[in-house]
Amino acid sequence: MNIKKYLPFEKYVLITRLPFMEVMKRLGDNIDTRTGLFLSQLNNGSVKPYQGQITSSTFKMSRIINYKNSFLPQITGEVTSYLGETHISIKMRPVTFVLIFMSFWLGTAGLVCLGILLAGLSQLPQLFREGFSPFLLVPFVMFAFGSVLSIFAFKTETKKSKAFLEELLEGQEATSTVY
Template sequence: MKLLPYDTMTIHVPLPVESVQELLRQHVAPVRWFRRGTKRVAFKGQVSESGFKISRSIEYRNSCLPFLDGTFEPEAEGTTIHVRLTLHPLVVAFLCCWFGSLVLFAIGNISPLFKDGEPMILFAVGGFAVFSALLTLIGFWAEVPKSRRLLSEIFAPPK
């Protein structure tokens, strides 16, 4: 497990870009905020001419689900797909606020700490930080292999 929730992958498909886009669109549904879709697909998000922004379609909650941001690169013998797996930008924004507030809380409590000699508050803040980081990393890295496998299966040649 890496310490940052970031990974990349490259897939070569022996099809033209238009065929790759259409194949991916068959497995991606638009994001629905208020109701579930009836069509069961592997991913939700959007596919455009230049790339895609998708995440795995799951039946449970996981804010640390990998967000796949990909681009299509046409080549003479097909298409190369470059994919970045990261946290969703809103999750990154929340984590920045969360860890920032922990740091500010710790800084605000350092000077009284030296007067009283009670370091327990810093241990609590450190514990919150470690727990939050582990929860994020475990949630992300547990889902990365599933997302990679599903995306690879979409573009695998038929058997």
């Protein structure tokens, strides 16, 4: 079982036959480099699908959307040329605040769930006699909800960005784990 597919992170390499400068040009043509308070996630009339920054061989970007999604991936990439191919190393992750908040949410709910399980196991005969309160299921529901929400919201957005980058750069994801 690959646990990485259940975490809000993506790391992969796109390989394309496009030259380095063409890759950087295509990225530049699709990344709005203006900055603003709400530009990062709300479409401000930009015709470009992404906002961010481009340097000589790296880029940082996020998709411009018409709705709010706290799990919208922040995409960083590095472009290198190697043996007639251009490699684009890409990392996607949620913003730091969301990672901290979800770590707190899931950590707290997980510890409460563990406490309930340990208390329940130590008082198993009493549970069979008297039953248990459905209220004790609330932390388990909170943990499940937080997990499913973060994974679903993040992975939905990463699929869109992956498909966009593959089409834009005429690339294919590298299958080797060397990268």
